[in-house]
Amino acid sequence: QQQVKQSPQSLIVQKGGISIINCAYENTAFDYFPWYQQFPGKGPALLIAIRPDVSEKKEGRFTISFNKSAKQFSLHIMDSQPGDSATYFCAASTIYNQGGKLIFGQGTELSVKP
Amino acid sequence: DTEVTQTPKHLVMGMTNKKSLKCEQHMGHRAMYWYKQKAKKPPELMFVYSYEKLSINESVPSRFSPECPNSSLLNLHLHALQPEDSALYLCASSRGLAGEAYEQYFGPGTRLTVT
Numbered sequence: 301q302q303q304v305k306q307s308p309q310s311l312i313v314q315k316g317g318i319s320i321i322n323c324a325y326e327n328t329a330f331d332y333f334p335w336y337q338q339f340p341g342k343g344p345a346l347l348i349a350i351r352p353d354v355s356e357k358k359e360g361r362f363t364i365s366f367n368k369s370a371k372q373f374s375l376h377i378m379d380s381q382p383g384d385s386a387t388y389f390c391a392a393s394t395i396y397n398q399g400g401k402l403i404f405g406q407g408t409e410l411s412v413k414p
Numbered sequence: 415d416t417e418v419t420q421t422p423k424h425l426v427m428g429m430t431n432k433k434s435l436k437c438e439q440h441m442g443h444r445a446m447y448w449y450k451q452k453a454k455k456p457p458e459l460m461f462v463y464s465y466e467k468l469s470i471n472e473s474v475p476s477r478f479s480p481e482c483p484n485s486s487l488l489n490l491h492l493h494a495l496q497p498e499d500s501a502l503y504l505c506a507s508s509r510g511l512a513g514e515a516y517e518q519y520f521g522p523g524t525r526l527t528v529t
Contacts, residue, residue, distance in 0.1 A: 332516065334517075336520075341523075341525075342522055342523070343418075343504050343506075343520035343521050343522045343523050344457065344504070344520045345520065346517060346518065346519070349517070389456050389457075391456075395511075395512050395513060395516040401462070401472075402459070402518065404456030405456065406455070406456060407454065407455070407456055
Protein backbone atom coordinates (compact mmCIF):
# COMPACT_ATOMS: atom_id res chain seq x y z
CA GLN A 301 0.00 0.00 0.00
CA GLN A 302 3.05 2.20 0.33
CA GLN A 303 3.92 1.86 -3.37
CA VAL A 304 3.74 4.51 -6.03
CA LYS A 305 3.47 3.06 -9.54
CA GLN A 306 4.91 5.16 -12.35
CA SER A 307 4.53 4.78 -16.10
CA PRO A 308 5.88 4.70 -18.70
CA GLN A 309 9.38 3.52 -17.89
CA SER A 310 10.74 5.43 -20.88
CA LEU A 311 9.32 8.03 -23.21
CA ILE A 312 10.47 9.54 -26.49
CA VAL A 313 8.86 12.81 -27.58
CA GLN A 314 9.54 15.15 -30.46
CA LYS A 315 10.61 18.72 -29.72
CA GLY A 316 7.54 20.86 -29.18
CA GLY A 317 5.37 17.92 -28.19
CA ILE A 318 3.67 17.14 -24.89
CA SER A 319 5.29 14.68 -22.50
CA ILE A 320 2.93 12.91 -20.09
CA ILE A 321 4.05 10.76 -17.15
CA ASN A 322 1.55 9.04 -14.89
CA CYS A 323 1.63 7.85 -11.29
CA ALA A 324 -0.84 5.90 -9.19
CA TYR A 325 -0.97 5.24 -5.45
CA GLU A 326 -3.04 3.25 -2.97
CA ASN A 327 -2.42 4.93 0.38
CA THR A 328 -5.17 7.55 0.86
CA ALA A 329 -3.15 9.09 3.72
CA PHE A 330 -0.64 10.53 1.25
CA ASP A 331 -0.95 14.31 1.30
CA TYR A 332 2.06 15.57 -0.66
CA PHE A 333 2.95 14.66 -4.25
CA PRO A 334 6.20 16.07 -5.65
CA TRP A 335 7.91 15.49 -8.97
CA TYR A 336 11.69 15.38 -9.20
CA GLN A 337 13.87 15.85 -12.28
CA GLN A 338 17.26 14.21 -12.41
CA PHE A 339 19.95 14.73 -15.04
CA PRO A 340 22.72 12.14 -15.46
CA GLY A 341 25.38 12.51 -12.78
CA LYS A 342 23.30 15.00 -10.78
CA GLY A 343 21.04 14.80 -7.75
CA PRO A 344 17.25 15.01 -8.11
CA ALA A 345 15.81 18.52 -8.20
CA LEU A 346 12.29 19.34 -7.05
CA LEU A 347 10.30 20.38 -10.09
CA ILE A 348 6.77 20.92 -8.84
CA ALA A 349 4.57 19.57 -6.03
CA ILE A 350 0.85 19.37 -5.29
CA ARG A 351 -1.45 18.72 -2.35
CA PRO A 352 -4.62 16.62 -2.73
CA ASP A 353 -6.98 19.58 -2.20
CA VAL A 354 -5.92 20.98 -5.58
CA SER A 355 -6.72 19.31 -8.93
CA GLU A 356 -4.10 21.06 -11.00
CA LYS A 357 -0.94 23.10 -10.50
CA LYS A 358 1.01 24.80 -13.24
CA GLU A 359 4.52 26.21 -13.21
CA GLY A 360 5.71 27.41 -16.58
CA ARG A 361 5.63 24.48 -19.02
CA PHE A 362 5.13 21.94 -16.21
CA THR A 363 1.67 20.98 -14.96
CA ILE A 364 0.61 18.44 -12.35
CA SER A 365 -2.91 17.03 -12.74
CA PHE A 366 -4.33 15.31 -9.67
CA ASN A 367 -7.32 12.94 -9.53
CA LYS A 368 -8.04 12.16 -5.90
CA SER A 369 -10.89 9.71 -6.57
CA ALA A 370 -8.79 7.70 -9.00
CA LYS A 371 -5.70 8.01 -6.80
CA GLN A 372 -3.66 9.12 -9.77
CA PHE A 373 -1.53 12.12 -10.64
CA SER A 374 0.40 13.04 -13.72
CA LEU A 375 3.07 15.41 -14.99
CA HIS A 376 2.54 17.19 -18.29
CA ILE A 377 5.47 18.93 -19.97
CA MET A 378 4.21 21.28 -22.65
CA ASP A 379 6.38 22.30 -25.62
CA SER A 380 8.98 19.69 -24.64
CA GLN A 381 12.59 20.68 -25.32
CA PRO A 382 15.78 18.61 -25.71
CA GLY A 383 16.96 20.19 -22.44
CA ASP A 384 14.05 18.44 -20.69
CA SER A 385 15.66 15.07 -21.43
CA ALA A 386 16.15 13.59 -17.97
CA THR A 387 14.74 11.02 -15.59
CA TYR A 388 11.57 12.07 -13.80
CA PHE A 389 10.46 10.61 -10.48
CA CYS A 390 7.06 11.07 -8.91
CA ALA A 391 6.80 10.67 -5.16
CA ALA A 392 4.26 10.72 -2.36
CA SER A 393 4.39 11.29 1.37
CA THR A 394 2.28 11.99 4.44
CA ILE A 395 3.92 15.21 5.50
CA TYR A 396 0.89 17.04 6.82
CA ASN A 397 -0.83 14.27 8.78
CA GLN A 398 2.38 12.82 10.11
CA GLY A 399 6.03 13.21 9.24
CA GLY A 400 6.69 10.62 6.58
CA LYS A 401 9.34 9.63 4.11
CA LEU A 402 9.14 10.16 0.37
CA ILE A 403 7.90 7.10 -1.50
CA PHE A 404 9.31 7.31 -5.02
CA GLY A 405 7.97 5.88 -8.24
CA GLN A 406 10.38 3.85 -10.36
CA GLY A 407 11.20 6.74 -12.68
CA THR A 408 10.62 7.66 -16.31
CA GLU A 409 13.51 8.29 -18.67
CA LEU A 410 12.40 11.07 -21.03
CA SER A 411 14.18 11.73 -24.29
CA VAL A 412 13.14 14.76 -26.36
CA LYS A 413 14.31 14.51 -29.96
CA PRO A 414 15.21 17.71 -31.85
CA ASP B 415 22.00 29.92 -1.15
CA THR B 416 19.96 26.84 -1.97
CA GLU B 417 22.86 24.49 -2.41
CA VAL B 418 23.73 21.20 -0.81
CA THR B 419 27.36 20.28 -1.42
CA GLN B 420 28.87 16.82 -1.25
CA THR B 421 32.46 15.67 -1.23
CA PRO B 422 34.10 13.81 -2.76
CA LYS B 423 32.40 13.62 -6.16
CA HIS B 424 33.85 10.17 -6.81
CA LEU B 425 35.32 7.59 -4.43
CA VAL B 426 36.89 4.22 -5.11
CA MET B 427 37.57 2.07 -2.08
CA GLY B 428 38.55 -1.47 -1.28
CA MET B 429 36.48 -3.73 0.90
CA THR B 430 38.86 -3.29 3.84
CA ASN B 431 39.10 0.50 3.65
CA LYS B 432 37.51 3.11 5.89
CA LYS B 433 36.32 6.28 4.20
CA SER B 434 33.83 9.08 4.84
CA LEU B 435 31.39 11.04 2.73
CA LYS B 436 30.67 14.64 3.61
CA CYS B 437 27.58 16.77 3.07
CA GLU B 438 27.14 20.45 3.87
CA GLN B 439 24.29 22.95 3.64
CA HIS B 440 24.08 26.58 4.69
CA MET B 441 20.35 27.11 4.25
CA GLY B 442 19.58 26.84 7.96
CA HIS B 443 17.80 23.54 7.37
CA ARG B 444 17.29 21.36 10.45
CA ALA B 445 16.65 18.03 8.74
CA MET B 446 19.26 16.15 6.71
CA TYR B 447 19.04 12.87 4.85
CA TRP B 448 21.23 10.18 3.30
CA TYR B 449 19.91 8.30 0.27
CA LYS B 450 21.44 5.52 -1.83
CA GLN B 451 20.65 5.38 -5.53
CA LYS B 452 21.46 2.53 -7.90
CA ALA B 453 21.54 3.10 -11.65
CA LYS B 454 18.09 3.63 -13.20
CA LYS B 455 16.40 3.30 -9.79
CA PRO B 456 14.81 5.82 -7.45
CA PRO B 457 16.66 7.05 -4.36
CA GLU B 458 16.33 4.82 -1.30
CA LEU B 459 16.23 6.48 2.09
CA MET B 460 18.97 5.40 4.50
CA PHE B 461 19.01 7.85 7.42
CA VAL B 462 17.23 11.01 8.57
CA TYR B 463 18.59 13.50 11.09
CA SER B 464 16.40 16.11 12.71
CA TYR B 465 17.98 18.81 14.87
CA GLU B 466 21.23 16.82 14.80
CA LYS B 467 19.59 13.70 16.24
CA LEU B 468 19.07 10.48 14.30
CA SER B 469 15.37 10.30 13.55
CA ILE B 470 15.10 7.44 11.07
CA ASN B 471 17.40 4.51 10.30
CA GLU B 472 15.95 2.42 7.49
CA SER B 473 17.56 -0.80 8.77
CA VAL B 474 20.86 0.08 7.14
CA PRO B 475 23.80 -2.33 7.75
CA SER B 476 26.22 -1.19 10.44
CA ARG B 477 29.02 -0.83 7.89
CA PHE B 478 27.35 2.53 7.18
CA SER B 479 27.62 4.91 10.14
CA PRO B 480 26.06 8.38 9.94
CA GLU B 481 27.14 11.37 11.98
CA CYS B 482 25.72 14.87 12.29
CA PRO B 483 28.35 17.04 14.05
CA ASN B 484 26.29 20.22 13.66
CA SER B 485 23.20 21.50 11.91
CA SER B 486 25.08 22.24 8.66
CA LEU B 487 27.15 19.10 8.34
CA LEU B 488 26.34 15.44 7.75
CA ASN B 489 28.87 12.65 7.39
CA LEU B 490 28.55 9.04 6.33
CA HIS B 491 31.35 6.80 7.56
CA LEU B 492 32.01 3.70 5.49
CA HIS B 493 33.79 0.55 6.66
CA ALA B 494 34.14 -2.96 5.24
CA LEU B 495 31.80 -2.29 2.34
CA GLN B 496 30.76 -4.86 -0.23
CA PRO B 497 30.84 -4.46 -4.04
CA GLU B 498 27.02 -4.31 -4.03
CA ASP B 499 27.28 -1.08 -2.00
CA SER B 500 28.59 0.66 -5.11
CA ALA B 501 26.05 3.39 -5.89
CA LEU B 502 25.39 7.13 -5.96
CA TYR B 503 25.05 8.40 -2.40
CA LEU B 504 22.85 11.45 -2.15
CA CYS B 505 22.50 13.90 0.68
CA ALA B 506 19.40 16.07 1.04
CA SER B 507 18.15 18.68 3.47
CA SER B 508 14.86 20.34 4.37
CA ARG B 509 13.71 23.01 6.80
CA GLY B 510 11.86 20.40 8.83
CA LEU B 511 10.17 17.02 8.72
CA ALA B 512 6.55 18.01 8.24
CA GLY B 513 4.26 20.34 6.40
CA GLU B 514 5.58 23.13 4.23
CA ALA B 515 9.04 22.63 5.71
CA TYR B 516 9.40 19.22 4.11
CA GLU B 517 10.63 20.30 0.65
CA GLN B 518 13.87 18.42 0.15
CA TYR B 519 16.92 19.81 -1.63
CA PHE B 520 19.36 17.21 -2.94
CA GLY B 521 23.10 17.46 -3.40
CA PRO B 522 24.88 16.21 -6.54
CA GLY B 523 25.89 12.95 -4.88
CA THR B 524 29.07 10.95 -4.38
CA ARG B 525 29.65 8.15 -6.88
CA LEU B 526 31.05 5.28 -4.80
CA THR B 527 32.76 2.24 -6.29
CA VAL B 528 33.75 -0.62 -4.00
CA THR B 529 36.40 -2.94 -5.45
